[in-house]
Amino acid sequence: MLSQCPHxxxxxxxxxxxxxxxxxxxxxxxxxxLKLGCPYCKQHIHLRADGSAALVKKENSVRxxxxxxxxxxxxxxxxxxxxxxxxxxxxxLILMPEGxxxxxxxxxxxxxxxxxxxxxxxxxxxxxxxxxxxxxxxxHTNFDGNFAESEFHxxxxxxxxxxxxxxxxxxxxxxxxxLYDLEALASSANIVVNEAEAKYFDTILRKGLRDYDxxxxxxxxxxxxx
Numbered sequence: 001m002l003s004q005c006p007h008x009x010x011x012x013x014x015x016x017x018x019x020x021x022x023x024x025x026x027x028x029x030x031x032x033x034l035k036l037g038c039p040y041c042k043q044h045i046h047l048r049a050d051g052s053a054a055l056v057k058k059e060n061s062v063r064x065x066x067x068x069x070x071x072x073x074x075x076x077x078x079x080x081x082x083x084x085x086x087x088x089x090x091x092x093l094i095l096m097p098e099g100x101x102x103x104x105x106x107x108x109x110x111x112x113x114x115x116x117x118x119x120x121x122x123x124x125x126x127x128x129x130x131x132x133x134x135x136x137x138x139x140h141t142n143f144d145g146n147f148a149e150s151e152f153h154x155x156x157x158x159x160x161x162x163x164x165x166x167x168x169x170x171x172x173x174x175x176x177x178x179l180y181d182l183e184a185l186a187s188s189a190n191i192v193v194n195e196a197e198a199k200y201f202d203t204i205l206r207k208g209l210r211d212y213d214x215x216x217x218x219x220x221x222x223x224x225x226x
Contacts, residue, residue: 008041011104016110027053039110040103090135091115094144095125095152096172101151103199105138105172108202112209122152129155134167140195141173157188168212170205178204 004011014022025034026049033046033054046054092114095100106116116137119125122144129137137156141147156169168187176192177183184192191208193201 005038092136096140136168
């Protein structure tokens with residue numbers, strides 16, 4: 001099974017469930033390749049039936065070719081790119097500088113079957129949120145300059161509650177105290193995480209989402225019915 005993206009060389013870190021789904025899709029290939037999307041560089045990865053990566057050469061000459069094989073990566077892939085959006089897949093917007101901490105955060109969401117997006121700037125993030133429904137947002141306190149004057153955090157804090165209650169908002173930064181509810185409440189966030197503990201983000205996220213669902217799950221379900 002492929003462990004690294006052949007384009008950016010980053011580790012893909014598929015969990016067992018993802019590996020099984022990918023293998024099932026590969027077993028169903030009679031010809032052609034299985035197309036996946038790298039969560040980091042967003043380029044397509046083509047897998048042969050044996051699980052190895054296939055190099056896809058771009059032809060300069062124009063020629064008639066048969067229709068492409070159907071893309072069945074949705075069966076195996078919880079790592080979708082921007083052009084292959086599955087409406088039922090939860091989406092996470094991650095505003096963090098590149099590095100190990102962001103990789104850990106992204107991996108935790110991918111393991112929970114979220115589609116992840118890395119905006120180029122705070123303004124880009126706000127623009128995307130106007131058109132895309134994100135279930136989770138992670139914001140690093142240094143991403144948008146001075147946190148106290150952050151355009152993006154102000155946008156999140158002033159969002160109408162009808163929209164805000166549908167978003168799990170995570171703040172991460174060197175000055176924050178992990179799982180400190182009072183600090184999260186003061187910052188209009190659902191959870192806060194110290195940057196030094198980002199390596200444990202998968203555990204922190206699962207606990208936070210579980211607590212959030214226990215606290216507000218019934219209320220949100222009632223609102224959905226009404």
